[in-house]
Amino acid sequence: MVIDEIIETVETIPDPYLRATTYAKIAERLAKINDKRFKFVFIKAIETSKNIEDPVKVMKALLSIGYSMAKSGLKTSKKVYQRVVEDSKSLPAPIRDELMALAARYMLGLGEINEAIYYASEIKSEGLRDAVLLQIIRRNTALIGSEKVKVAYRIRKSKMALEMIHSEPFRSKALIEIMKSYFLMGSYENGINVIKEIGLREWAKYAFKEALFFLKEYGVLERYVIPLKELSKELVEKFGEDFKIELAIAFALTGEPFEAADLIRKLDGKELLVEASLRLLDVSPKHLADFIRTLNDREAAVVGKAVMNRFLEKPEDGDWEVVRAIWERTGNEEVMVKMVRYSLLRGDVEGAMRVAERIRSERLRSIALADIAHSLLKLGNVSRAIDVALEVRDRRFSSILMAEILLSAADTEIEKKVIANGTAKGLNGKKA
Template sequence: MIVKEVLASVDVIPDPYVKSVTYAKIGERLARARDGNYKTAFLRALETAKEIEDPVRMFRALLSIGYSFGRAGLKSSKKIYQGVLEDSRILSPPQRDEIMRTAATYMLALGEIGEAITYALEIANPKLRNGVLLDIVRANTRMIGREQLKAAYRLRKSKLALEYIDEEPHRSKALLELIKAYIILGSYENGISLLREIKTREWARQAFKEVSFYLKEREVLGHYIDSLEAVAQELIEKFGREFTEELALAFALSGEGVPAAGLIRRLENSDEVFVRIALELLERDHDVLPAFISALDEHEAELVGRVVMNRILERPELGNWEVVKAIGKSTPSEEIWAKIARYYVLAGEFEGAMKIGSLLRDSRLRSIVMADVAHHLVKEGDVERAIDAALEVRDPKFSSILVSEILIKALEQELPGRVKQWNGSKR
């Protein structure tokens, strides 16, 4: 009884558009519940829609009704849409374009990719048409990721939509979606090969980066480095040598230091780029920085190591032991090793810092390191070890002064508040 009461109550809605859509939504729910009253609801929805005087609102209502038909699993939804397709030709191009865009969106939501493309192609405005086709390709890629049983079908439909996208950056964006689909399906070579077809620099960079990351996540990046390097060279020829740095960064962020370094070495300002990329890796993902540093030659490593250690000493939270160790292994520079010793001190690893200091041949750097260690050990209350560190300084004069300072500071710490400033009185 309640169903019939609800259906009867819809009639009190004064707006025929809202009324027809409401009947359709009720019909959809009744059909799902296998209640025979769904036929009555849908029939009233169609009858009410035809009473709408404004043709644009009438077509919108019919599209919404058709969508409810589709959600209910009724094949007649396509007939409703076909009727709108034909009858809407009376509208002006801008009005009809919006109707066709809505039709494509509804069909896409129903998973009817072929029909969605059909309605998208009816849109006269090139920018709007390309945008809708791009939305279709994007949605298709998401569906491929969720249900791979229909992957081949969806891939064909994405290719079909791509054929009709004739403006940038829509086409490049759609190519990226198709590349993602290939990668999801494990067709890596096809995905990599499509990178060549992207004609917009921004999206070529984005696509190259995403492909590198996808392959890294699937732990197959190493198998396709040669293919990626070949594509990188073609993209550089297409977009200019300045594009080299962007591709090098993509390689470096993927943990592939060797091809990244190889690209950078082609640049006239390679030293500047090595430093810039190293600092960006430190900020964005320091876990990939060791692989980048390990790919550098001695000169490059010294250049990068100095700047990176300076940044880490300024902001210790950016560093980690893997980065510091990679820098140490890549360069014999005692200046950089002194900075590494400083990092050890900040981390409380005094034994490691002393070991580094004892190996330094440069007396100035050795003194700096040992003095640093000694001062921190005094703060820790370990006077004996602080003196041992100070005595490791090769310059006897500097060593003597350092030991003197340590003993005085140790006394001040031992007798807090007991050493008062003399006020001139003999008593």
């Protein structure tokens, strides 16, 4: 079908709204190939819109036509939009708001940030206005990331839009976009300072983590550790003491375990280290292992006890890299006993033995060896269980353990001799 036939056939579309917008879209395509007929087709689109009975649909059609005209490079598109703005003033606020939101989004599609902000400012509904303004700011940030030109100009426009946003979470989300814009501009300290203005705890936490990831990716994190720490203190004052954990976890998750540990030490003590560690265990065991390796012996002992208790309660949560990190950082023998038990739960008797060999306390070593002996006994390795029991230095404890092993071994042998009818035979083969 040739172009002329296509244009003529549009007239057969029954719905005048779809007929008008179809004309406009065909005209837009003709303009792309420099076909001179595109202006004529746009005129057909405008004339067809006059046949739409619903005044709201007329305006929606004009917005769509104006968008196609702008895409085709026709400056008269702005007059079409101005006409809609004027004609829509007599409409009820909710209906006009929808039209202005649509106009703003069309302008956004064209990259016309100023125009988009203008139409958004005409929206009376705070929620809808703020949602559209947030879309505008996000689009502006994306343009900064792709263009790398007029960055300062675009940030000014985003800030202008921000001034009109009053409700949450739109304002907090918009501030995050402005933070990103500053980072893309290379103005890192300004970006960090924007986080202070965020009003919601959840989005402040998100912004802090995003800032760490961004600065790390750009290789400048070390230069901004001090302002980040200052910011973290302000956020703790703003959102409460438990926000310390969020900040420490953010540092840890971005591969800065030293900063994470240091933040907790400066803000408060060991209980927070434990809480942060257990949270990291839930989120990323790999980062927990790195975090534990930054701790001193006493800190690692406190954290190690809590983490190993979790592993003993839920062996499926266990992670050998975390266990290895605890092993490397603390010589606490109570923690070692827990490691022995965990190793046995996972079926690693040899690993349990290696840990037990490092325990010097007679009482704790006895407990660890008793656990190993019991595990060997369950595996049916009686002779080795006896050997382990003989290593227990406490004579009374060793004696109790040996007696228990031998009685258990005897019970096992007797059970083996139980015949089908449940009657045991003596060693001579006769019924006992």
